[in-house]
Structure formats: structure tokens, C-alpha cells
Amino acid sequence: MSDLREKISGQITPEEQAANKSLFVIIGIIFVLIGVAFIVFQQSTITGIFFFLVVFVMFIVGFKKKVAIDWELGPLGITIDDVSHRYTDLKSFWVEYEPQQLKELSFQSKKWYHSYIKIPLRKENPLEIREYLLAFLPEERHEDTIIEVIIRKLGI
Numbered sequence: 001m002s003d004l005r006e007k008i009s010g011q012i013t014p015e016e017q018a019a020n021k022s023l024f025v026i027i028g029i030i031f032v033l034i035g036v037a038f039i040v041f042q043q044s045t046i047t048g049i050f051f052f053l054v055v056f057v058m059f060i061v062g063f064k065k066k067v068a069i070d071w072e073l074g075p076l077g078i079t080i081d082d083v084s085h086r087y088t089d090l091k092s093f094w095v096e097y098e099p100q101q102l103k104e105l106s107f108q109s110k111k112w113y114h115s116y117i118k119i120p121l122r123k124e125n126p127l128e129i130r131e132y133l134l135a136f137l138p139e140e141r142h143e144d145t146i147i148e149v150i151i152r153k154l155g156i
Contacts (some may be wrong), residue, residue, distance in 0.1 A: 007074040008132055010124050014066035020153075024062040028055045071119050073132060078107065078117070085109070085117060092140035093133045095126045102152075105129060106142040116142065 035051030038044045072079045077086040089110055096104040103121035121129070130139070144152075 007072055008124065008129060009070065009072040010119075010122065012069040012071070012120060012122070014068060016120065016122060017066040017069075019062045021062065023153075024058060028058060031055045031058075073129065075136075078119075080117070080119065087136045090117075090137055092142075093137045094140060094142040095121075095130045096142070096144075097126045107137075108140070108142060116148075118148075 031051045032055055035048040035055075038051065039048035069081055070079075071081075077084055077089070079085075085107065091108040091110055093108070094106045096102055096106060103124075103126055105119040105121055105126075107117040107119075109115055109117060133139070
């Protein structure tokens with residue numbers, strides 16, 4: 001690609017962020033039962049409360065109203081809604097592409113507390129994005145952790 005565009009942008013609509021709410025409820029019930037079991041059988045109130053808090057946070061995240069998320073790749077970095085990440089703060093990128101299943105853009109951050117930034121791609125051309133990003137960052141395969149696989153299955 002000889003002429004690089006100044007920026008590439010897209011949007012993640014609320015419909016594309018739909019969470020599997022029935023799965024959230026099932027997992028929530030299981031965690032509540034585990035919390036009750038810890039309180040009753042182990043007399044461990046703190047552990048039981050921990051499981052209840054996990055369910056509470058999970059329901060807040062899973063059932064909150066989804067809004068459209070705008071993202072943009074520019075010459076200085078990436079912007080997701082109003083949060084900017086400069087290329088100098090990123091180690092590498094990877095375009096995960098499995099036809100008819102998954103198109104995702106992944107950035108590895110240099111910050112220990114925010115290791116990966118993931119952007120689902122819908123209508124955008126992954127090859128065009130790859131060509132664009134090669135001018136700014138090295139390409140390096142990013143393996144999904146078990147947590148990321150679970151989050152993707154849950155639709156969070």
C-alpha cells in the first residue's frame with residue numbers, strides 16, 4: 001500500500017456488545033451457592049462475601065446499558081472514545097483474523113497494569129489496518145489468555 005491514510009476509524013455498536021445474560025445468571029447463581037457453602041460449611045464469612053461481591057460486580061458489568069464506542073487509528077496513536085494511547089506507549093500489535101468467526105485488533109501496552117488493548121473489527125479490512133500499523137509498531141503474535149477466552153464467550 002503506497003499511500004497511507006491519515007487515520008482509520010470505526011465504531012462498535014451496542015448490538016455488537018451484547019452479553020450472554022443467561023450465562024451471567026447461571027454463573028452468578030453458582031458463585032452465590034459457592035459463597036453460601038463457604039459460610040455454612042467452612043465458617044468463612046469473608047470468603048463468602050468475596051463470592052457475593054464477585055457476583056455483584058459481574059452483574060453490574062454484564063447488565064449495564066451498552067453505548068456506541070468510537071475508535072480511531074491515527075499517526076500518533078489509537079483513540080478509543082476519548083482515551084488516547086500513543087504508539088510510544090505500545091510494544092506491538094496483532095490482527096487476529098479467523099474468517100466468519102473473529103476479527104480483532106490487539107495492542108500490547110508497555111504499562112504493566114493495562115497489558116492488552118483489544119478492538120473488535122466488524123466491517124474494517126484487517127489487511128489495510130495491518131499495513132497501516134506496520135508503519136508505527138512491530139507486529140507480534142498475541143496469545144489469548146484463558147480469561148480473555150472466557151470474556152469473549154460471555155460477550156463482555
